[in-house]
Amino acid sequence: DQQVKQNSPSLSVQEGRISILNCDYTNSMFDYFLWYKKYPAEGPTFLISISSIKDKNEDGRFTVFLNKSAKHLSLHIVPSQPGDSAVYFCAARGNNNNDMRFGAGTRLTVKP
Amino acid sequence: ETGVTQTPRHLVMGMTNKKSLKCEQHLGHNAMYWYKQSAKKPLELMFVYNFKEQTENNSVPSRFSPECPNSSHLFLHLHTLQPEDSALYLCASSPGGGRTNYGYTFGSGTRLTVV
Numbered sequence: 001d002q003q004v005k006q007n008s009p010s011l012s013v014q015e016g017r018i019s020i021l022n023c024d025y026t027n028s029m030f031d032y033f034l035w036y037k038k039y040p041a042e043g044p045t046f047l048i049s050i051s052s053i054k055d056k057n058e059d060g061r062f063t064v065f066l067n068k069s070a071k072h073l074s075l076h077i078v079p080s081q082p083g084d085s086a087v088y089f090c091a092a093r094g095n096n097n098n099d100m101r102f103g104a105g106t107r108l109t110v111k112p
Numbered sequence: 113e114t115g116v117t118q119t120p121r122h123l124v125m126g127m128t129n130k131k132s133l134k135c136e137q138h139l140g141h142n143a144m145y146w147y148k149q150s151a152k153k154p155l156e157l158m159f160v161y162n163f164k165e166q167t168e169n170n171s172v173p174s175r176f177s178p179e180c181p182n183s184s185h186l187f188l189h190l191h192t193l194q195p196e197d198s199a200l201y202l203c204a205s206s207p208g209g210g211r212t213n214y215g216y217t218f219g220s221g222t223r224l225t226v227v
Contacts, residue, residue, distance in 0.1 A: 043118075102155035
């Protein structure tokens, strides 16, 4: 049962433009959402998060938006840089911190 | 050394072999996790240890056996694996002790190939 879905396996964006990565979830009990970034041969690294009591969280070039009614969140990167090229995982947490579910990831390529 | 360290980085083993994956964290965290990442699939949670106690076993086959001797070390013992067990195995840690708003800290993973 895949409770967190990233329907786009890949995304290609020109340097300087906006990258929008999407994520959908099915479990209405999820209350905390995170984005991780993964470079080849490295483990995922925590990027940004948002609590279900908010609809937006911003950190520099990265902004996460949460639409609870649609069970949808998105990660905006602007302006995109070649160094942002990586696989981005969406994750959602349930009743405790040990119950974190991940999506399959979206591979972002930022072209110079 | 800081962060979460996993060894070996790569492992090729036969189906009759016995091997172990090691994970070590120097972050003072109290919770540690094993995840499996297969190609184009979500990260699958395998095991959770909170304060050295196993709190979750996500229906993992018995050919995978975890061990957590202390809050800094986590092992995954492997025996009689199948080719479909080939994947990237990731270890992670978090402060633990219940609900927190911290993301997990992941290791670089062990790329396992079963032949």
